[in-house]
Amino acid sequence: MAKRRTNIHGREGIAGWVFTAPAMIILGVFLFVPIVMALWVSMTNWTGNVDPFGGGPNAAFVGTRNYTALFLQDGLARSNFMQSLGNTFYYVLLVVPLQTATSLLLALIVNEKFLRGRSFFRTAFYFPSVTSSIAISTVFLFLFSNTGAVNGFLKLLGIDGPEWFSDSRGLLHMFFGLFGAGDNPGWGQGEIFGRSLWDWLSGPSVAMCVIIVLAVWTTTGTFMLMFLAALQDLPVEVDEAAMLDGVSPWQKLRLVTIPMLKPALFLVITLGIIGTWQVFDQIYVMGKGAPAGTTMTPAFLSYKTSFTSNAWGSGAAIAFVIFLIIVILTWMQRRMMREDKTPGRLRRAAGLARLTQSNRGTASANLAQNNSGTGPES
Amino acid sequence: MTTTTVPTQDRGAQGGNEGADTSPGSTTGGPTGIEPRADGRHGRNVNPKRLAGYAVLILFAIIYLYPFLIQIATSFKSDPEAAAHPLSLIPNPFDLSAWKRMFGLTSDTSVPIMTWLGNSVLVTVVITASRVFLDSLAGYALSRLHFRGRRLMFAVLLAVMSVPGVVLLVPKFLIVTYLGIFDTYSAMLLPLLVDAAGIFIMKQFFDSVSVSIEEAARMDGASVFRTFWSVVLPMARPSLITLTILSFQGSWNEFTHFLVVTQSPELKTMITGLASLTSGELGSGTQFPLKMGAALLTTIPVALIFFAFQRHFVRGANEGGEKG
Numbered sequence: 101m102a103k104r105r106t107n108i109h110g111r112e113g114i115a116g117w118v119f120t121a122p123a124m125i126i127l128g129v130f131l132f133v134p135i136v137m138a139l140w141v142s143m144t145n146w147t148g149n150v151d152p153f154g155g156g157p158n159a160a161f162v163g164t165r166n167y168t169a170l171f172l173q174d175g176l177a178r179s180n181f182m183q184s185l186g187n188t189f190y191y192v193l194l195v196v197p198l199q200t201a202t203s204l205l206l207a208l209i210v211n212e213k214f215l216r217g218r219s220f221f222r223t224a225f226y227f228p229s230v231t232s233s234i235a236i237s238t239v240f241l242f243l244f245s246n247t248g249a250v251n252g253f254l255k256l257l258g259i260d261g262p263e264w265f266s267d268s269r270g271l272l273h274m275f276f277g278l279f280g281a282g283d284n285p286g287w288g289q290g291e292i293f294g295r296s297l298w299d300w301l302s303g304p305s306v307a308m309c310v311i312i313v314l315a316v317w318t319t320t321g322t323f324m325l326m327f328l329a330a331l332q333d334l335p336v337e338v339d340e341a342a343m344l345d346g347v348s349p350w351q352k353l354r355l356v357t358i359p360m361l362k363p364a365l366f367l368v369i370t371l372g373i374i375g376t377w378q379v380f381d382q383i384y385v386m387g388k389g390a391p392a393g394t395t396m397t398p399a400f401l402s403y404k405t406s407f408t409s410n411a412w413g414s415g416a417a418i419a420f421v422i423f424l425i426i427v428i429l430t431w432m433q434r435r436m437m438r439e440d441k442t443p444g445r446l447r448r449a450a451g452l453a454r455l456t457q458s459n460r461g462t463a464s465a466n467l468a469q470n471n472s473g474t475g476p477e478s
Numbered sequence: 479m480t481t482t483t484v485p486t487q488d489r490g491a492q493g494g495n496e497g498a499d500t501s502p503g504s505t506t507g508g509p510t511g512i513e514p515r516a517d518g519r520h521g522r523n524v525n526p527k528r529l530a531g532y533a534v535l536i537l538f539a540i541i542y543l544y545p546f547l548i549q550i551a552t553s554f555k556s557d558p559e560a561a562a563h564p565l566s567l568i569p570n571p572f573d574l575s576a577w578k579r580m581f582g583l584t585s586d587t588s589v590p591i592m593t594w595l596g597n598s599v600l601v602t603v604v605i606t607a608s609r610v611f612l613d614s615l616a617g618y619a620l621s622r623l624h625f626r627g628r629r630l631m632f633a634v635l636l637a638v639m640s641v642p643g644v645v646l647l648v649p650k651f652l653i654v655t656y657l658g659i660f661d662t663y664s665a666m667l668l669p670l671l672v673d674a675a676g677i678f679i680m681k682q683f684f685d686s687v688s689v690s691i692e693e694a695a696r697m698d699g700a701s702v703f704r705t706f707w708s709v710v711l712p713m714a715r716p717s718l719i720t721l722t723i724l725s726f727q728g729s730w731n732e733f734t735h736f737l738v739v740t741q742s743p744e745l746k747t748m749i750t751g752l753a754s755l756t757s758g759e760l761g762s763g764t765q766f767p768l769k770m771g772a773a774l775l776t777t778i779p780v781a782l783i784f785f786a787f788q789r790h791f792v793r794g795a796n797e798g799g800e801k802g
Contacts, residue, residue, distance in 0.1 A: 124616075230781065
């Protein structure tokens with residue numbers, strides 16, 4: 101103890117500061133300070149063409165007006181923001197269950213010892229997660245174009261595919277249409293946060309469905325690896341006991357495996373929900389919110405409001421609202437995982453994924469590393 | 479029935495070993511290589527379960543790989559051919575014009591992919607080298623050295639790491655404008671020279687390694703940096719490889735940062751260039767072969783590095799495990 105205390109002042113103390121200085125300066129100057137600056141800007145009406153901290157009519161302090169405008173005041177800011185929340189709601193509603201179910205299914209099959217070539221399939225399913233989201237969005241733009249592969253495939257089945265990227269019709273609206281609900285019926289006129297009930301109930305647009313498919317397709321591989329890590333953590337005895345008791349495979353899955361995968365399921369679902377708040381790259385490439393704002397996400401709206409419409413204060417405010425939502429979700433997740441006594445391997449995978457979730461590719465690579473030493477064959 | 483399934487399995491297994499095997503079991507061969515085969519012989523008589531398993535695997539493999547195959551094929555098609563036969567994997571006629579245009583062999587310079595490629599290589603090399611060095615330096619200090627403020631620094635690091643990237647768009651623009659480096663290489667590089675997650679990974683690694691060897695080195699009178707450079711870093715090879723791959727992939731695929739801190743066409747990387755090409759800012763018409771080719775060019779380096787390093791990875795992870 102005494103030795104350590106002298107070290108703090110000695111050459112080790114100096115070395116500690118020297119070693120961490122470059123990192124701390126860069127993180128401070130390019131992360132911490134800018135966040136504080138943006139927090140200030142979110143409380144101004146800055147238009148982008150004057151010094152944001154100089155005051156004046158184009159950079160005046162407006163208090164919390166940019167925030168209240170998103171929720172409480174009638175206007176463009178609120179209607180755009182509410183539409184993006186509505187879009188995100190349907191996006192979460194479809195993406196999270198689909199990616200969870202698909203990745204669990206793939207993990208269960210890839211984990212079966214009696215199948216050969218599992219590492220090939222694992223790599224194949226995982227490959228989309230490694231590549232750039234911009235490159236993949238480009239490919240999907242072609243696949244779902246009017247003359248693209250998907251419509252070509254539908255034509256083989258005798259179906260006329262829609263014009264995916266310009267179709268703003270909501271799926272639920274189309275469904276209601278089958279029962280004769282016309283456009284904007286009387287029962288849907290009530291307003292919630294300045295948006296009519298009918299608009300809230302639109303469902304995801306046809307264009308949004310493409311982005312949903314893309315999201316499921318690119319994320320399943322990563323989540324499959326998480327489930328695989330969890331499956332490796334399951335004690336063998338339970339498996340053997342179930343086998344001896346003559347339980348059918350389906351019963352074993354339902355009564356033994358899935359309950360024991362609860363921590364992993366929870367992790368995948370919460371990471372999925374957190375991820376949906378960060379959808380940006382795909383939207384940038386695939387129409388920038390078009391058609392009719394039905395693919396607008398909060399993250400992209402924040403960018404567009406600032407960089408295109410020059411309402412920097414409002415755009416920054418949206419970013420901090422997203423930040424708050426993600427912080428709350430992350431905090432909830434950490435708390436629950438701690439109580440769950442999540443097994444080590446999964447916890448490590450989860451930790452790294454969470455740390456690097458701002459970069460999809462990075463998170464994937466981390467998981468690959470976590471699983472590399474503990475692949476199903478080992 | 480059996481004769482049709484067996485070759486598929488073999489091809490699958492080989493593909494896994496050559497391409498991107500992540501499991502130590504099959505690289506070492508031996509027992510794991512034999513057991514499934516013995517298993518398989520038993521299962522051959524009653525195998526509806528296996529058959530269903532393979533059916534699902536193959537169906538999903540098609541769903542996951544076919545888009546990439548279409549991407550490759552389309553880059554060798556002509557524009558009308560790409561629209562007329564979007565599903566076919568054989569370009570007919572075989573058309574190299576998209577590739578010629580990408581490599582600057584035509585008079586059309588509206589899509590300067592060689593400039594983008596140069597910028598991507600530059601930022602990836604600089605950022606990866608810097609991150610590997612600075613992240614491990616800081617990670618080591620936070621794990622091993624005793625100095626005032628260490629706990630606070632670590633707390634700040636954890637806080638910074640939990641900030642999602644999409645929140646940083648406006649902040650990043652503000653700071654580079656404030657510092658007067660908007661639309662320069664400095665703006666592209668400086669903020670990414672260090673990443674909090676990398677420091678965290680290195681700290682975790684050093685926490686898991688025994689101190690005895692470096693203590694011996696320090697007893698012998700080696701300086702702190704000397705100990706770090708010639709004793710600690712060589713031991714950290716597995717983690718350094720991880721960090722290299724992560725930094726390479728992260729900087730090569732980086733989009734939002736370059737989007738908000740640059741605006742000149744000369745500063746576009748493969749990713750930001752491809753994004754502007756795809757979202758229709760460059761040239762006219764659908765140009766799908768060109769877009770697919772550019773997307774392919776963007777995908778290849780990361781795919782190569784990733785698959786090449788994976789085997790390395792397994793070895794590294796095992797070595798680390800034995801030592802730790």
